[in-house]
Amino acid sequence: METNLDHIHQQALDDLDGAASSPEIEEISIRYLGRKGILTQFLRNISKLPVEERPAAGKRANEIKTALEKALKAAAEKIASPEATRDAGIDVSLPGRVTAHGTLHPITQVNQEICDIFSSLGFDIGEGPEVESDWYNFEALNFPKDHPARDMQDTFFVSDDIVLRTHTSPLQIRTMEKQPPPVRIITPGKVYRCDSDLTHTPMFHQVEGLLVDKNISFGDLKGILTTFVHQMFDEQTSLRFRPSFFPFTEPSAEVDILCVICRGQGCRVCSHTGWLEILGSGMVHPALYENVGYEADRYTGFAFGMGVERIAMLKYGIDDIRRFFENDVRFLSQF
Numbered sequence: 001m002e003t004n005l006d007h008i009h010q011q012a013l014d015d016l017d018g019a020a021s022s023p024e025i026e027e028i029s030i031r032y033l034g035r036k037g038i039l040t041q042f043l044r045n046i047s048k049l050p051v052e053e054r055p056a057a058g059k060r061a062n063e064i065k066t067a068l069e070k071a072l073k074a075a076a077e078k079i080a081s082p083e084a085t086r087d088a089g090i091d092v093s094l095p096g097r098v099t100a101h102g103t104l105h106p107i108t109q110v111n112q113e114i115c116d117i118f119s120s121l122g123f124d125i126g127e128g129p130e131v132e133s134d135w136y137n138f139e140a141l142n143f144p145k146d147h148p149a150r151d152m153q154d155t156f157f158v159s160d161d162i163v164l165r166t167h168t169s170p171l172q173i174r175t176m177e178k179q180p181p182p183v184r185i186i187t188p189g190k191v192y193r194c195d196s197d198l199t200h201t202p203m204f205h206q207v208e209g210l211l212v213d214k215n216i217s218f219g220d221l222k223g224i225l226t227t228f229v230h231q232m233f234d235e236q237t238s239l240r241f242r243p244s245f246f247p248f249t250e251p252s253a254e255v256d257i258l259c260v261i262c263r264g265q266g267c268r269v270c271s272h273t274g275w276l277e278i279l280g281s282g283m284v285h286p287a288l289y290e291n292v293g294y295e296a297d298r299y300t301g302f303a304f305g306m307g308v309e310r311i312a313m314l315k316y317g318i319d320d321i322r323r324f325f326e327n328d329v330r331f332l333s334q335f
Contacts, residue, residue, distance in 0.1 A: 005057070008038055009064045016075050025079065029072050039065055106335040107205055107324055110312040111188055114207050117231045118186045121224060123209060126185045128171035130192070134161045136170035142247040142287045156192050156202075164192035167305060169248065172210040176292040181299050182213035188308070201321055205308035212284060212294070212301030218251070221281055221302035229257055229278070232311065238264075240275065249282025249303055260314050269319070276314060279306035 012032045019025045032039050043061050046054050104112075115125055138147070148154065156164040168187040175185055188207040195202065211220070222241065229239050237260065241253040256275040258264045264274035281304035286296040309321050316335070318324075323331055 005042070005060050005064055008032070008042070009067065012039075012068050013071060016071055019075060020079075022076060022079050025072060025075050032068060033065065033072075039068070103333070103335060105324075105332065106312055106316065107308055109335060110315060111205060111207065111308045113232065114228075114306075114308065114311065115186065115188055117228055118207075118209060121227065123184050123186045123211075126171050126175055126187045127189060128165075128168070128174055128187065130165055130190055131158060132163055132165040132170050134163060136173055137163050137165050137167075140173045140288070140291045141169055142285050142291075144247070147247065154194055156194060165189075166193050167191050168206050168208045169303070169305065172208065172303065173288070173292060175210070176212065176288075176294060181294065181301075182211075183301070184211050184213075185209070201309070201325060204321075206305055207308060208303065208305035210284070210301065210303045212299055214299060216300045216302060218283060218302070221283070221304070224302075225255055225279070225281060225304060229255075233257065233260060233315065236263075239278075241281075244280065244282075246280060246282055248285050248288055250285045252280070252282035255279045255281055255304075257314070261317060278310065278314065279304055281305075 012028065015028045015031075016025070019028060031037055034040065039061065043058070043065075046058050046061070049057055103109075119125065137143075155166055158164065168189045168191060171187040171189075172185070176183060186207055186209040188205065190203055191206050192203050209224075211224070226239060229237055236258075238258040240256050242256060244252045244254040246252040255278050257278050259267060259270035259274050259276050261267050261269045262274065266272035266274050270276050281302065284301040284303050289296040289299065309324060312318065312324070313321060
């Protein structure tokens with residue numbers, strides 16, 4: 001009996017000497033001391049031994065159990081020690097692996113910044129459908145039937161009277177139909193045009209604005225846009241208004257800013273003019289008021305529109321709009 005116990009003890013110690021990991025030590029512990037372990041079964045069967053052998057067998061079995069518990073604990077501590085970890089080729093003093101954190105897309109960041117600026121100036125934010133009727137996308141905005149923008153080369157037509165919106169201006173008409181003056185909104189969103197090159201993509205983002213109230217002048221438009229440019233870029237960024245034409249505004253103007261690359265000295269980016277076009281604007285055409293039931297002789301207003309990608313390219317000095325949509329992590333992780 002005692003020889004059998006000593007054999008169990010020695011076998012357990014030999015197994016421990018060969019254990020190289022915590023799971024192996026745990027497996028040895030279960031094999032010998034678990035509910036169905038070898039030593040545990042021996043203790044449960046002591047009652048089957050002759051009466052005179054039971055006390056000595058029980059004492060010896062408990063001594064071996066205690067010794068094995070100590071040996072198992074010591075082996076586990078040795079495996080977990082820094083020395084053992086280093087021997088295994090792991091340096092616990094090294095910093096852990098940093099989990100990469102995602103960020104918002106640069107277009108989303110710029111779009112949010114534009115919205116925040118105009119929100120601080122009292123503008124509400126509106127949203128509308130990306131699939132529009134010809135009436136809201138063209139007719140109500142004073143686009144004549146023969147206007148080039150209606151050409152199949154410029155517009156994605158779903159059917160004869162349904163298009164993918166080419167700008168977010170339709171929401172201005174929808175808002176004025178539902179809301180009497182004063183109106184003060186911006187309309188950010190995706191727009192679609194048949195165009196693709198270094199500075200154009202078939203899908204891009206616009207933010208357009210509308211303010212209609214009594215006694216609104218071109219001076220108010222200049223003040224709002226000057227504030228926007230200074231907050232989006234910096235106080236040293238000058239801007240100028242150039243006469244232009246848009247069917248839905250009269251008078252109309254293109255807005256240029258001092259080149260953010262050369263600061264007006266002339267460079268390749270600004271075609272050596274010192275200026276960069278940034279957005280279009282103007283006073284709302286009276287025809288739009290007639291289409292929504294506003295009194296053109298009582299109310300005036302202004303509208304403006306800008307491409308978010310264009311703003312982002314100028315803000316970050318990017319020369320190819322397609323970089324925004326290539327999903328290159330090396331590029332996107334810079335923002």
